[in-house]
Amino acid sequence: MGLSDRLNRTEPNSGAAPYLQAETLRSIAGAGKDKVESSQIRNAINDELKELIGKALYSGEVDPETLQSTVFKAISIVIERSDYPLTDAERAELVQEVVDDILGNGPLEQLLRDPEVTEIMVARFDTIYVERFGKLGATTLKFENEEHLRKTIDRIVGKVGRRIDESSPLVDARLKDGSRVNAVVPPIALDGATLTIRKFFKDPFTVRDMVNSGTLSVNAMDFLRAAVQGRMNIIISGGTGSGKTTTLNAVSSFIPEDERIVTIEDSAELQLAKPHVIRMETRPVNIEGTGMVTIRDLVRNSLRMRPDRIVVGEVRDGAALDMLQAMNTGHDGSLTTVHANSTTDALSRLETMSLMAGMDLPMAAIRDQVCRAVDLIIQQTRMHDGSRRVTAITEVLGMNEGQPELRDIFTFAYSKDKDDPKLGQLVATGTVPKFLDRLAQRGVDLDKAVFKK
Numbered sequence: 001m002g003l004s005d006r007l008n009r010t011e012p013n014s015g016a017a018p019y020l021q022a023e024t025l026r027s028i029a030g031a032g033k034d035k036v037e038s039s040q041i042r043n044a045i046n047d048e049l050k051e052l053i054g055k056a057l058y059s060g061e062v063d064p065e066t067l068q069s070t071v072f073k074a075i076s077i078v079i080e081r082s083d084y085p086l087t088d089a090e091r092a093e094l095v096q097e098v099v100d101d102i103l104g105n106g107p108l109e110q111l112l113r114d115p116e117v118t119e120i121m122v123a124r125f126d127t128i129y130v131e132r133f134g135k136l137g138a139t140t141l142k143f144e145n146e147e148h149l150r151k152t153i154d155r156i157v158g159k160v161g162r163r164i165d166e167s168s169p170l171v172d173a174r175l176k177d178g179s180r181v182n183a184v185v186p187p188i189a190l191d192g193a194t195l196t197i198r199k200f201f202k203d204p205f206t207v208r209d210m211v212n213s214g215t216l217s218v219n220a221m222d223f224l225r226a227a228v229q230g231r232m233n234i235i236i237s238g239g240t241g242s243g244k245t246t247t248l249n250a251v252s253s254f255i256p257e258d259e260r261i262v263t264i265e266d267s268a269e270l271q272l273a274k275p276h277v278i279r280m281e282t283r284p285v286n287i288e289g290t291g292m293v294t295i296r297d298l299v300r301n302s303l304r305m306r307p308d309r310i311v312v313g314e315v316r317d318g319a320a321l322d323m324l325q326a327m328n329t330g331h332d333g334s335l336t337t338v339h340a341n342s343t344t345d346a347l348s349r350l351e352t353m354s355l356m357a358g359m360d361l362p363m364a365a366i367r368d369q370v371c372r373a374v375d376l377i378i379q380q381t382r383m384h385d386g387s388r389r390v391t392a393i394t395e396v397l398g399m400n401e402g403q404p405e406l407r408d409i410f411t412f413a414y415s416k417d418k419d420d421p422k423l424g425q426l427v428a429t430g431t432v433p434k435f436l437d438r439l440a441q442r443g444v445d446l447d448k449a450v451f452k453k
Helices: 003-007 022-030 038-059 064-081 088-103 106-113 146-159 207-212 218-229 244-254 295-302 319-328 343-355 363-373 436-441
Strands: 117-124 127-132 135-138 170-174 180-184 194-198 234-238 261-265 277-281 309-312 335-339 376-382 388-400 403-414 424-428
Touching (some): 088 106, 106 146, 146 170, 207 218, 207 244, 218 234, 218 244, 218 388, 218 403, 244 376, 277 295, 335 343, 343 363, 363 388, 363 403
Parallel strands (some): 234 335
Antiparallel strands (some): 117 127, 117 194, 127 135, 180 194
16 A cells, blocks of 8 residues: 555545544543643654654655655644644644654754754753854753654664664764764763754855954955965864864865865765865764774875865874875865864874874874974864854964974954954964965965054
C-alpha cells in the first residue's frame, strides 16, 4: 500500500473515518475536554504519524516537499475528526509542533528559524539555552523526555552518516542547512544527552558587515585585502566563539576569482563565493573502527591537487606541521585558524602542535619554520558584551636571538567612554609592514596612508 493510499484509507464500517484509529480519538475525547491538554492529542498524532509514514520518512522514498505537504494534510484530517476544541491559533501551533517533530528537529526548529539566535545549547532534555547578540539566555522550550532528545540527535547524525551510542558517545555533524552540531550522550554526559548547534547563515557575514559592526576598521580592511591578494600566509587566532571562522570566511573573499582553492574542515562551514573551490571534510572512524580521515590526511592530499590556495578551517594537531610545510614550499596565500589568546600564543600553539606530528625535530627548527611560514596573524576577541572584535593585526618578522619577533600593524584602542557601543576601535600603530615590497612585486599596490595613526 502506497503512502497516499494509506493516508486516504478508511476504517471498516466507518464511512469516511480518518487514518487515525477511532479508538485513539475516543480515548482522547473520553478523558474529558477540561482535563485533556494539547500535548496529549499532539502525542497521539505523533505516534500515529510515525507508525503510518515512518518508513517513507527515513527511507528517502518521498521527496521532502511532497512529504511535508502530505504530513500537513494528515494532521489537518486528524484534528478535524477530533472532538477536542481548538482555536485557530492553537490549531496552527499544534500543526507546526507536529511538523517540526516529524520533519525537523522538534522544539529546536523554531530556534533554527529565528534569525536572532546564533547558537542553541541543550543542557538537558528540559533545559534549552540560546545565544542572542552574544548573550546567553534560557528558553521555555523543552523536549518531552530524554528519549525524545535522543531520537532527535539520532535523526541529525544519521542524515550525515554518523552514529552516536555508548561505544561512540561523541559526534560532530551538520544539519541540512549547514549548521554545526555537537552531541554528547551517556555515559560521557552524566546528566543525559547534550546538544550544541552553531547556526549557519545563508547570507554569510562579509567584510563590509564587519566594518559596519565595528569588528574591523576601513583601513584594516584595505590592508587585509592587499595582504590576501599579495599571497601572504595568514593565521586567524582567537578563543572559542570569538568569530575566527566568520573572519576567515570574510577575508577569503579577497582571493582572486581565477585561483583554485582547496578548503579543509572538520565540519564544513566556509562559504566561499568563488567559482573554483574544492571542499573537503574529515571523517571519523566507522562502525568497524576504520576509515578515519583526519585534517592532516587532507592537508597532505591537497598538495597533490594543484591548489593555488589552501584554506584550513582550523589546525589543532600535527596537521600544523604539514600546513607550515605547505606554506614554506610554494603554497603562498594559505589561510587557517588556531585557538589562542594572543598573537604570541598563536605562534606557541603552532610550535606545540607541530611537535604532535611525531617528527624528531628540534624546537629551534620548528620555531624557525613557523616564523618563515607565517606572515600575518589576525587576533579575534569576544568582548564582555558578547560582540566580536579584531583586536590586533600583527606581522611576523622572523627570528631574533632564537625568539619570534612580532610587530603590531593595527591594535584595538579601548574607548574611555563607557557608553560607546563599539567599546573602541581598531587603529593603526603607524608601523609599515616589511612585506610591502613583496606586495608591490606581485602587482598589489597599497596606499601607505592606511598605516597612519
